[in-house]
Amino acid sequence: MTPSRPLNMPVILGTARKGRMSEHAARFMVGQIEKRNGVKTELIDISKLPMPVEDAGEGIKDPAFSEKMVMADALVIVTPEYNHSFPGLLKHILDSCLKEYIHKAAGIVGVSAGPFGGVRAIQDFLPVIRELGLVNIFWDVNFGNVSKVFDESGKLLDEAFVSRADKFLNELVWMAKTLRYGRDNIALDS
Amino acid sequence: MASQKSKMICPKCGAEMNHHADKLVDPVKPEDLKHVNPTLSGVIEEMHYCPGCGAVESRRAE
Numbered sequence: 001m002t003p004s005r006p007l008n009m010p011v012i013l014g015t016a017r018k019g020r021m022s023e024h025a026a027r028f029m030v031g032q033i034e035k036r037n038g039v040k041t042e043l044i045d046i047s048k049l050p051m052p053v054e055d056a057g058e059g060i061k062d063p064a065f066s067e068k069m070v071m072a073d074a075l076v077i078v079t080p081e082y083n084h085s086f087p088g089l090l091k092h093i094l095d096s097c098l099k100e101y102i103h104k105a106a107g108i109v110g111v112s113a114g115p116f117g118g119v120r121a122i123q124d125f126l127p128v129i130r131e132l133g134l135v136n137i138f139w140d141v142n143f144g145n146v147s148k149v150f151d152e153s154g155k156l157l158d159e160a161f162v163s164r165a166d167k168f169l170n171e172l173v174w175m176a177k178t179l180r181y182g183r184d185n186i187a188l189d190s
Numbered sequence: 191m192a193s194q195k196s197k198m199i200c201p202k203c204g205a206e207m208n209h210h211a212d213k214l215v216d217p218v219k220p221e222d223l224k225h226v227n228p229t230l231s232g233v234i235e236e237m238h239y240c241p242g243c244g245a246v247e248s249r250r251a252e
Binding site: 005008057058059070071073098099100102103133182183184185186187188 | 210215239247248
């Protein structure tokens with residue numbers, strides 16, 4: 001099956017913290033996606049998004065972010081682990097949309113300074129992903145000890161992550177194609 | 191079961207949209223409360239997708 005439009009798979013960089021190593025992971029994932037035929041991507045940096053705090057949920061919906069989510073077939077969400085969970089600002093942004101996500105694929109990339117690669121953040125994140133209507137794949141990419149994975153410029157130091165990202169993206173593309181076919185063709189009661 | 195209401199038409203390209211999901215959402219505003227389905231304890235939003243251009247729309251199920 002070849003979709004008529006290229007799959008759209010943006011990468012969300014889910015932290016606004018200064019000096020974040022997650023940016024290296026996010027840019028690496030963008031680079032890996034760009035190598036694939038029929039798939040387009042872009043980096044969505046939450047630190048660049050309007051983030052009002054006088055309201056929440058769809059009350060703070062940003063039209064530009066909403067449109068990016070509308071046109072996405074799958075999301076790669078790069079999250080660091082802060083205090084054993086994902087950043088509150090990431091949830092604040094994701095909560096601003098709903099219909100945009102329904103029956104679309106998601107894959108989570110965890111990043112941590114320590115050895116566990118964001119696994120606790122990912123486990124906390126899964127029920128949120130489900131309630132947003134996204135369908136999470138069973139592959140993650142875990143950047144543990146991230147300061148040893150990238151140098152200060154963002155250069156990858158551990159080539160094993162190329163094949164790990166490849167497995168993750170294979171599954172995410174499959175899920176994105178399948179879900180797009182369903183959104184296109186399968187009505188709720190058929 | 192999908193709605194018996196008319197098909198939604200894509201506001202971007204004019205194609206007929208596919209009703210592919212119903213989502214139970216929590217009432218947020220006071221006016222949402224009168225639309226709560228008492229059996230399901232929430233508001234049902236129909237989710238529609240445009241096969242032509244990828245637009246998404248939703249509407250409250252009746």
